[in-house]
Amino acid sequence: MNQSVRRAAAFAGIGTLALAASVLVAGVAALFAALGALALVVDEGKAFDLLARPSDRREGRLRGLAAFAFATAGLAMLVMLVDLPVHAFVAAVLLLSYGNLAERLARQRSSSAIAATAAFALGGFVAAIAAQSVALAVVAAGVGSRPEVVFLAASGALLAALLRSVLFERDDPLVLFSVALLLWLFTVLTVNVTLLEVALAIAVTVGFGYLSWALDTASVTGMLTGALLALLTIVLGGYPWFAVLISFFALGSLSTKFRYDEKRDNGVAEANEGARGGGNVLGNAAVALVAVIAFAARAHLPFAGDVFLFAFAGSIATAMSDTLSSEIGGVFDDPRLITTLEKVEPGTDGGVTWQGELAGAFGATIVAAIAVVLFGTVGALGGAVVALAGVGGMTVDSLLGATVEGELVGNQTVNFLATLSGAILGGALALLAGLS
Template sequence: MLKAAAFAPFAAVALLAAFVVDDGPLFEVFARPGDHQDGRLNGLAGFALAAAGLAILVAAMEMPVALFVATVLVISYGNLGKQAVAAVSDDPFLGTSGFVVGGFLGGFFGQIGARLIEETAVPVASLWPSLPLFVFLASSAAVVAALFREMLFERDDPLVMLSTGLLLWLFGALAGPVGAVEIVGALALTVALGYISYALEAASVAGMLSGVLFSLLVIVFGGFGWFAVLMAFFAIGALSTKFRYDEKRNRGVAEDNDGARGTGNVLGNAAVALVAVVGFAASTRIPVDGTLFQYAFAGSMAAALSDTLSSEVGGLYDNTRLITTFERVDPGTDGGVTWQGELSGLVGAAIVAVVAMLLLSAVTTPVGGAVVLLGGLAGMTVDSVLGATVEGARVGNEAVNFTATLVGAVVSTGVAFLVL
């Protein structure tokens, strides 16, 4: 009954906001900048239409009602949380934190309420085993929504809601049993990571949200060993970016924004790893050995750290040569390499390989570590070759980084498949 009725109230609100309520106290409550000029509640109408669209998925495609409710409340209470913070502070980090906290509370209690309404005969105590899963879904939805809000405009709430709802549906389908200790540890680590990365100016607000989301998904879908591999890249990569930063800036080879990594940089380096984690979570439902996804994850991370260290360290030296012709070029030239940078890249790939050997169940032997190391070096080399040939006006740095990590994942997975 709830599924069939979910669409109607939101459609009615959208019609009222678009065509009926154009003045008065109710209009003032929901009006956003620009609504007064247009004479209608565009923001509320778009929000309600997006909720109605999700409600159609509930009825037509069996999207769980609890996830639908959580998505709507994450956006609603997230906006309220951000507005509450904006009344006392204009700090972007605090505003985003207000959105995440408000969205989490709305999503968490929304799932509980929806389950109780759907299963009226079920006692409240029976929901206790599901609470860690509710926490994971609410926190991941809140971070996803905050990330989209950071990247888009306030008027894009419909797109934020639809995207958040679909991703939350995916997370809910992939998530297995979530333990209380696991989710508490995951949230503690990811929140600490987000705060430290922003406080040390190692990431922008959007980059911080991307890192928090990736870390949370890696822990829940993979485990703390996977998280340690991810941290080997994030922590050492961030430190290498800050290493002798003023000198690199004077040489014209430093990262922009004082070295703070944005969403594009995080996605370019970690998107392949995220796909590998999702694939591992889905491996029980698809005819693919989950072991291969572990090698894909480790190989992509080895390539990311190898490339980062080779660039950050190599840019400090003058003996730069183009990888394709070996002619001398200025430091910082795309595709330029130094022996110091290449050695640093080798060390970076080796660090990830060792961490993977120690903590990933599939990579437990020196041969397995060598496979990861090989993927990392292959990715670093491809990054340099692409930098020398196509990077620039036609291809951006993020696309090159993505390709390098993809090569690292493919090489590690392919070699593991053949020799292990």
Template sequence: MTTAVRRAGAFAAVGTLVLVLPAYGVAAAAPLALAALVGAAFVTDGPLFELFARPGDREENRLYGLLGFVLSLTGLGLLTTASILTTGDVPELPLYVYVGTVLLLVYGNLCSELVKRYRRGPFAASTGFMAGGFVASVAGQAITIWLTTGTIPTDVLPKLAFLAASGAFLGALLRALLFERDDSLVLFSVGLLLWLLSELAPQVHYQDVAAAILVTLALGYVSYALQTASVEGMLTGILLSVLTIVLGGLGWFSLLITFFGVGALATKFRYDIKKDRGVAEENDGARGTGNVLGNAAVALASVLGFAAATVELLPVDATYFLFAFAGSLSTALSDTLSSEVGAIFDDPRLVTTWQRVEPGTDGAVTWQGELAGIAGALAMGIIAIAVFPGVDPSMTVTPTGGGIVLLAGVAGMTVDSLLGATIEGAVVGNQGVNFLATLSGAIVAVAAFVLVL
């Protein structure tokens, strides 16, 4: 057994001690946490030190990794105590979410290290983390509910699976982006996400969770295999898709997957020509986390806002968030098609002065690219009309609503070109411009909805 596997197993053993909370309460957990803190602070050599020490710990001759891990466990655990939260408007972190989060991290890490013994590469490591973390989180949440209530209601199991899957995808993404020593950041990030989702999704159905996990994993693997997304980009897309399906619905996912699918194909369209011109996406067109979030962060916020409005955590008409979601993705697809198709044609012009510029110049447009962008926004509008309520009966998008989605996409595409010609490079990067453009598309869609419908 390798040192990395033994160390991950030791951290998993420490993390498993959180199960004393539902079994025996905080009073039993406090001495264990204190003992771990003392050991981490004062054990400087010997077998115990070698078991827990990471490479950086050996240089400093202190178990800082274990110390930070125990402190993060304690800090997140304090949020399960109602008296810590001084405002009655914020519910305490559910104990089952806390336990599930901790076990997800430690057993996800352990399974990741086991997989790395046989298969190299970030894809294998992330797969091991997701599989181990998902199983451990579902088991930990279920055990906690059973220990505290004496039963495990069958209707709560889909919600536990949804939380575990969301946490596993986020954890794998952060592990791929960060360093091993950043377990504390991963723990808090996953814990806070699951805390939010536990409030936004009080009831989850089996079919939604099954569709979300199976469909998104399959599509994520295809995107990675076809090299349209990096491992990090794949994980980001999977997480966004799962949240969209469960919190929004299949209609929402139809718009999201249209952007991902058509956008990926547009990126690969005549890639060699764009590469020769120096205007192709880096990494052979494989989009990473920054690119995905730059185009879809507003859509994600819209899904979360819709869920909050649906459960009356926000006193806002939930339909606003649907149009913000559709408008932002219409912009994202319109802009992607405009830039990827327009890049293969000659004589681009700067949108602010209409002067001819070199291909690839920020803010440059071609009439072919503009037509492609309009076609993308039109497609989004038509799909929105078709799936709401055709696929998703919770909402209705009329032909006028579809026109709003088209308008928002074209407006957002234009904003992207204007920002590219004026502030891109000097003030913000490409991903920042993408975010601002999709935000403008969402604003245009909501404003038009308020004024017209």
């Protein structure tokens, strides 16, 4: 066992102390606050040698332990002051602690990034289930929904793995707070699924994520982002919602590979051989995720659930339309700037071709057709609304590309704003048409 594994095991042992919150939250808050203060004054000895990270050794202080301890104490205070559920608190702490330990053990055996990521997610998932089970048994006398426990563990593990893939080890407090707040949100929502349905959702999500990575359509970060989006879409929305989402990922990935060498020669191809990163995935699907969560929280909101369905479909139709327009249109050499129609070089922001516009309209129509077939409340008129929202969002993307993209905002921000406009347009048109 090397030093990094021993350190991770020690942190996991310290994190396990958070389970005492099931009995006395104030005691846990005080314990971890004291531990954090102590870590800042310890600069030698066996404890320092065991718990110090490389940066701690350079600075002569256990800053990593102090940050972890103070973050845990802060979350314990949220349990006392604003009713953060105890089982969400202990799940977040043990998920991160044991996820890190599992990752370190995996790195001893393999240098593969995907193996380390999978180990972190699996270790954190199992630890979160165990932590919630203990907390619910003590605090609620065994009362607790097993499907909810498993769903919280899976969504928390995916979010933590995603954040760990883009952040540094010193950022673990941020990961801890993010996971705890996500789990808190989901405890508020009504998740009406069985244990079998959650298990199937996790299996589909894992398969989808692995396939996207194995086919080089997504990086590890992109894979985790897509997997988290898929899980939340299935559980909070349902499989028809997932089918709409997966249509974008599937056709979008295929269009990225379409005549890739030509697009690379023209300077318009996606980097990394077309493998999309987490930022790209979020830029195209973050609005859809918000729409799914809003649908799940519709009992607490003033709008009917169908508004969020059309917002979701409109954002995905925009993402599909924009992706196909860019990837298909990128192989043609006669783009024109959408604002002036003057000829521009391939790859110019805001440049469009008639072939790309046609491909984009086709992409929006595909999403609309899927929505019509799978959602009984959409109908032909609703399909037209989704298609119009997609084309409208694609047009907004091109206009933003021609006017503000570059010095002011990046491509991912433009994608986000475009999908937001498609979602707003879809929801607004549905209201005007009396579809919700």
